[in-house]
Amino acid sequence: MSLARIARALGISVTTVSRALAGYDDVAPATRALVIAEADRIAYRPNEAARRLRRGRAEAIGVVLPSGPGQFDDPFFLRMLSAIGPALEAEKLDLLVTTARPGADALRAYRHLVENRKVDGIILARTRRQDERISYLLDRDFPFVAHGRSLESRPFAYVDIDGEAACRAATERLLSFGHTRIALINALPLYMFAHHRKAGWLAALGTPGPLREVEPTEENGFRAMQDLLATEHPHERPTAVLCATDRIAVGAMHALAHAGLRAGRDVALIGYDDLPLATYTDPPLTTIAQPIERAARRMVEMLLARIGGAPAEGMQEIWPARLIARQSDGPPAGTDTPRNHQG
Amino acid sequence: MSLARIARALGISVTTVSRALAGYDDVAPATRALVIAEADRIAYRPNEAARRLRRGRAEAIGVVLPSGPGQFDDPFFLRMLSAIGPALEAEKLDLLVTTARPGADALRAYRHLVENRKVDGIILARTRRQDERISYLLDRDFPFVAHGRSLESRPFAYVDIDGEAACRAATERLLSFGHTRIALINALPLYMFAHHRKAGWLAALGTPGPLREVEPTEENGFRAMQDLLATEHPHERPTAVLCATDRIAVGAMHALAHAGLRAGRDVALIGYDDLPLATYTDPPLTTIAQPIERAARRMVEMLLARIGGAPAEGMQEIWPARLIARQSDGPPAGTDTPRNHQG
DNA sequence: TTTGACGTCCAAATCGATTTGGATTACCGA
DNA sequence: TCGGTAATCCAAATCGATTTGGACGTCAAA
Numbered sequence: 001m002s003l004a005r006i007a008r009a010l011g012i013s014v015t016t017v018s019r020a021l022a023g024y025d026d027v028a029p030a031t032r033a034l035v036i037a038e039a040d041r042i043a044y045r046p047n048e049a050a051r052r053l054r055r056g057r058a059e060a061i062g063v064v065l066p067s068g069p070g071q072f073d074d075p076f077f078l079r080m081l082s083a084i085g086p087a088l089e090a091e092k093l094d095l096l097v098t099t100a101r102p103g104a105d106a107l108r109a110y111r112h113l114v115e116n117r118k119v120d121g122i123i124l125a126r127t128r129r130q131d132e133r134i135s136y137l138l139d140r141d142f143p144f145v146a147h148g149r150s151l152e153s154r155p156f157a158y159v160d161i162d163g164e165a166a167c168r169a170a171t172e173r174l175l176s177f178g179h180t181r182i183a184l185i186n187a188l189p190l191y192m193f194a195h196h197r198k199a200g201w202l203a204a205l206g207t208p209g210p211l212r213e214v215e216p217t218e219e220n221g222f223r224a225m226q227d228l229l230a231t232e233h234p235h236e237r238p239t240a241v242l243c244a245t246d247r248i249a250v251g252a253m254h255a256l257a258h259a260g261l262r263a264g265r266d267v268a269l270i271g272y273d274d275l276p277l278a279t280y281t282d283p284p285l286t287t288i289a290q291p292i293e294r295a296a297r298r299m300v301e302m303l304l305a306r307i308g309g310a311p312a313e314g315m316q317e318i319w320p321a322r323l324i325a326r327q328s329d330g331p332p333a334g335t336d337t338p339r340n341h342q343g
Numbered sequence: 344m345s346l347a348r349i350a351r352a353l354g355i356s357v358t359t360v361s362r363a364l365a366g367y368d369d370v371a372p373a374t375r376a377l378v379i380a381e382a383d384r385i386a387y388r389p390n391e392a393a394r395r396l397r398r399g400r401a402e403a404i405g406v407v408l409p410s411g412p413g414q415f416d417d418p419f420f421l422r423m424l425s426a427i428g429p430a431l432e433a434e435k436l437d438l439l440v441t442t443a444r445p446g447a448d449a450l451r452a453y454r455h456l457v458e459n460r461k462v463d464g465i466i467l468a469r470t471r472r473q474d475e476r477i478s479y480l481l482d483r484d485f486p487f488v489a490h491g492r493s494l495e496s497r498p499f500a501y502v503d504i505d506g507e508a509a510c511r512a513a514t515e516r517l518l519s520f521g522h523t524r525i526a527l528i529n530a531l532p533l534y535m536f537a538h539h540r541k542a543g544w545l546a547a548l549g550t551p552g553p554l555r556e557v558e559p560t561e562e563n564g565f566r567a568m569q570d571l572l573a574t575e576h577p578h579e580r581p582t583a584v585l586c587a588t589d590r591i592a593v594g595a596m597h598a599l600a601h602a603g604l605r606a607g608r609d610v611a612l613i614g615y616d617d618l619p620l621a622t623y624t625d626p627p628l629t630t631i632a633q634p635i636e637r638a639a640r641r642m643v644e645m646l647l648a649r650i651g652g653a654p655a656e657g658m659q660e661i662w663p664a665r666l667i668a669r670q671s672d673g674p675p676a677g678t679d680t681p682r683n684h685q686g
Numbered sequence: 687t688t689t690g691a692c693g694t695c696c697a698a699a700t701c702g703a704t705t706t707g708g709a710t711t712a713c714c715g716a
Numbered sequence: 717t718c719g720g721t722a723a724t725c726c727a728a729a730t731c732g733a734t735t736t737g738g739a740c741g742t743c744a745a746a
Contacts, residue, residue, distance in 0.1 A: 003733060013696045018734060028694060045459050049401070050732035052392035053701045060439075067425035078421045082410035085442025094461065096403075097440045099428025116388050118437065218623045254623040280561045280597040282625055346703060356726045361704060371724060393702035396731045 002047060006038050060094035061303060062119035064109045066126070068101040074247075075275055076292065080125060080147070083296035091304060093120075107132055114142050121303045123147070123296075127158070127192045143306035145299045145315070148192045157302045157315035161290045163193050163272070166321040167200030167242060170270050170288060173323065174240040175204065177331045179268060183210035183238035185224045185248050197244045197272065210238050214248070221251025229259050239332040240268035246275045246287055253281055253328065268329035272321075283327035290321045345390060349381045403437035404646060405462035407452045409469070411444040417590075418618055419635065423468060423490070426639035434647060436463075450475055457485050464646045466490070466639075470501070470535045486649035488642045488658070491535050500645045500658035504633045506536050506615070509664040510543030510585060513613045513631060516666065517583040518547065520674040522611060526553035526581035528567045528591050540587045540615065553581050557591070564594025572602050582675040583611035589618045589630055596624055596671065611672035615664075626670035633664045 003021075007014045012031065020027045020035035021044075027035075038044075052059055063084065065077055081097070088095050096119050100109035110133050113119050120143065124133055127148035134152050137144045146158040167184075174182050184201045187194035194213070202208055210228055214220035221243060228238060243249035249271030253263045263269040264283045271278060274289035302315050346364075350357045355374065363370040363378035364387075370378075381387075395402055406427065408420055424440070431438050439462050443452035453476050456462050463486065467476055470491035477495050480487045489501040510527075517525050527544045530537035537556070545551055553571055557563035564586060571581060586592035592614030596606045606612040607626045614621060617632035645658050 014733080015696050015698095015735085016694085018732095019695090022734085026694060031694080043458070047396065047732050048459060048461065049392050049395035050701090051734080053390065053396050053703095054732080054734050056701070058392070065421075065424060065428065067428060074421070075418065078408075078417070081408060081440060082442050085408065085410060085440070089441070095440045097424060097428070097438045098432070099425050115386070116391060118391065218619055222623060250620065250623050254625060257625045276561055277593065277620070280565060280593050282597060282600045357703080358705085358726050358728095359724085361702095362725090365704085369724060374724080390702050393731090394704080396733095397702080397704050399731070 002044055005042065006035060006044060009038055009042075010034055058117055058120050059092070060096050060119045061088065061121045061123065061300075061307075062096045062098060062113045063123050063125075064106060064113070065097060065099045066102045066106070067099040076273070077125065079292045080123075080296045083293035084123065084300055087297045087300040091300075107136060110136060114140055121145070121307045123299055123303060128190050129192050129195055130190070131192075143303060145303045145306065147295065147299060149196075149316075149318075150192055155312050155316070157299075157306055157312045159295045159299050159302070159317045159319065161193075161295065161321050162318050163196040163288075163321065164200035164203070166272070166288045166323065167197040168204045169200075170242055170272075170323055171201050171204035174242070174268055174270070174329065177240070177268065177329070179240040179332050181209055181236060181238045182240045182242065183212070183228055185221060185228070185241060185243045185252060186211065186213045187216040187244045187248070188213055194244055197242075201242055216245040216248050218247050218251035218254070221245075221248030222255045223251075224248070225252035225255035226258070229255065229261075238267070240329065241270075243269065243271045246271040246273040246278050246285060249285055249287065249328075250277070250281060253285070263328040264330050266333050268332070270323075270329050274324055278324075278326070281328070286324065286326045286329040288321045288323050291319060295319060345387055348385065349378060349387060352381055352385075353377055401460055401463050402435070403439045403462045404431065404464045404466065404643075404650075405439045405441060405456045406466050406468075407449060407456070408440055408442045409445045409449070410442040419616070420468065422635045423466075423639045426636035427466065427643055430640045430643040434643075450479060453479060457483055464488070464650045466642055466646060471533050472535050472538055473533070474535075486646060488646045488649065490638065490642060492539075492659075492661075493535055498655050498659070500642075500649055500655045502638045502642050502645070502660045502662065504536075504638065504664050505661050506539040506631075506664065507543035507546070509615070509631045509666065510540040511547045512543075513585055513615075513666055514544050514547035517585070517611055517613070517672065520583070520611065520672070522583040522675050524552055524579060524581045525583045525585060526555070526571055528564060528571070528584060528586045528595060529554065529556045530559040530587045530591070531556055537587055540585075544585055559588040559591050561590050561594035561597075564588075564591030565598045566594075567591070568595035568598035569601070572598065572604075581610070583672065584613075586612065586614050589614040589616040589621050589628060592628055592630065592671075593620065593624060596628070606671040607673050609676050611675070613666075613672050617667055621667075621669070624671070629669045629672040630667050631664045632667050634662060638662060 003014045003017050007017045016027060017035050020032040021039060085095060098109045100106045113122060122144040124144055125147040127146050127150045129151050131150045134150050134156060138154050138156060146156060149158055149160050171182055182205060184198060186198050189195050189198060212224035212227060214224050241252060243252055249269055253269055256263050256267055261267055271285045271287035274287045278285040278287045346357045346360050350360045359370060360378050363375040364382060428438060441452045443449045456465060465487040467487055468490040470489050470493045472494050474493045477493050477499060481497050481499060489499060492501055492503050514525055525548060527541060529541050532538050532541060555567035555570060557567050584595060586595055592612055596612055599606050599610055604610055614628045614630035617630045621628040621630045649655060
């Protein structure tokens with residue numbers, strides 16, 4: 001009803017209207033002006049469905065949000081969406097969001113997007129060591145960009161943050177404070193990011209310290225810290241704890257308070273993510289900041305290139321994170337070194 | 344390439360294939376079985392674009408996420424998305440997410456969705472007292488459901504939480520503890536929810552106590568509390584502070600700690616939202632819980648009805664919130680009443 | 687005058703699913 | 717044998733934008 005309507009109003013063909021609006025040069029300037037004027041007048045908007053049908057593309061990209069208990073309030077995805085949105089708008093692509101409980105459900109969601117051609121490409125976050133979503137997409141040769149690496153042997157496009165280097169640096173910072181028993185409350189190691197963070201901690205430490213691995217929520221951080229305090233022999237209790245996420249760190253800090261201990265004074269605590277909240281814990285949390293927004297924008301760029309046919313080879317980027325020193329860490333209790341050493 | 348392909352393989356017409364798969368009863372059972380078998384074999388999936396073009400619908404609904412500094416980490420929207428997702432999946436509708444900085448940008452985003460027929464309906468959250476998005480959608484007679492009321496005079500569909508009653512009850516709880524100077528750190532009153540929360544506080548109080556109104560972030564809660572502590576005459580300092588959101592409350596609690604005061608002991612503090620975090624503040628935060636997920640599911644139901652042509656009249660629901668008593672409030676300092684009174 | 691070369695324009699096909707308005711066949715009762 | 721009725725099936729139109737493969741005139745060069 002629409003290109004046709006302009007055509008009828010002007011007494012010219014639909015073809016010419018289409019070509020006038022699309023900027024082809026076989027349209028007389030005068031005709032083009034008429035077409036544009038009329039299009040403006042009736043506030044013409046191309047019918048997306050028709051265009052998609054004809055072009056054979058969905059003109060959209062997809063993101064699958066993990067949902068379900070303990071998942072849905074992870075600020076990470078919201079930050080990512082917020083960054084992806086404007087980047088896509090510039091490209092006139094829609095953002096399709098699906099939710100799925102992690103696990104079997106998740107693969108179903110990806111399959112749905114691919115098989116029903118709902119989107120032209122996918123942005124995939126929180127990669128796993130063995131990631132069936134990645135193998136699925138590679139099998140189908142479907143364009144996607146991941147946030148994070150994976151053990152998959154075939155090359156795929158990703159932007160990752162160097163959690164290993166960041167955690168190594170954080171651990172070294174704790175060592176330089178004089179700590180000798182440095183624990184890690186890690187996320188489940190099936191997550192690639194958790195694996196890297198552990199690797200950094202291990203690399204700095206040489207011989208592993210106490211380790212707990214949990215789904216990264218406040219509650220699990222709380223429990224894990226309580227467990228560390230209870231399980232380890234009193235004289236071998238960690239004097240410093242590195243947490244794989246700020247949510248874990250917040251729970252851990254609470255467990256410390258519960259036990260009459262104070263982060264920074266009695267036990268050094270370092271988080272990861274730099275949630276806005278980290279400034280407002282008591283004490284403010286020393287943590288590691290990741291440029292999620294910039295990474296998301298870069299991922300969109302890569303995804304567009306992939307959709308355009310560019311190969312994934314060479315689309316692997318690992319960006320540095322940086323440590324934000326606040327007050328939750330410092331030298332072991334009973335030491336005289338100044339606090340809040342800039343790392 | 345697809346209904347046609349099945350038709351060709353079976354030597355029957357596209358019409359019959361379509362009708363067989365759509366369940367019409369003018370297809371012989373044997374034929375239908377053949378069609379279904381072949382469709383299965385080639386993993387037939389209807390082309391969405393073609394279907395949308397033909398049906399004249401987008402088969403999608405839209406949500407506009409506020410993005411930008413201080414916004415993007417608001418857990419509210421993620422919870423809402425997580426609840427909307429599965430509800431839509433059941434209806435085979437897509438979820439289109441757009442981001443916009445609040446303000447002029449936001450209206451542009453809505454206009455975009457409507458004018459380009461990107462979606463069949465919209466879910467609109469965090470309503471304002473004067474909400475141009477609502478008037479715009481009403482002007483266009485475009486189906487939408489809001490989370491929250493507005494001063495708009497024309498009826499529209501919404502699900503709201505009774506923040507007024509909740510805040511009245513919270514204030515009464517503080518009064519019953521013996522507090523007499525009860526402050527409110529509210530969100531900006533241009534937000535309808537903030538207006539209601541203030542109204543509840545006022546209703547319980549009779550004569551207004553100290554009031555601060557800010558964009559609801561941790562940082563602003565921190566500043567507002569510092570301001571309350573600094574500005575009010577020492578003997579008229581509030582002994583209890585009601586916060587319009589948990590994020591504000593977390594910042595406020597931090598400001599208290601900064602001033603050497605402890606929430607629950609020196610100043611009673613009540614939040615609103617029951618973020619998972621609220622359990623892990625120190626002390627755990629007494630707060631008000633809203634059934635966002637259930638509300639979101641109900642909003643989807645309503646939206647489907649609106650898209651189906653049902654009038655908005657009668658689609659107005661106000662649900663109760665409930666207070667979760669933890670340790671951040673109690674009687675004024677120097678009182679003997681037992682703490683953590685169950686409200 | 688004829689031949690090309692442009693400059694403009696357009697009819698028709700195409701993308702794939704849906705729907706309208708019959709067409710065809712078999713079978714029944716009269 | 718003929719009209720009527722189900723039971724099946726299908727050709728063609730439709731949704732709106734895009735694209736292919738020309739058509740038609742005009743004008744300059746030959």
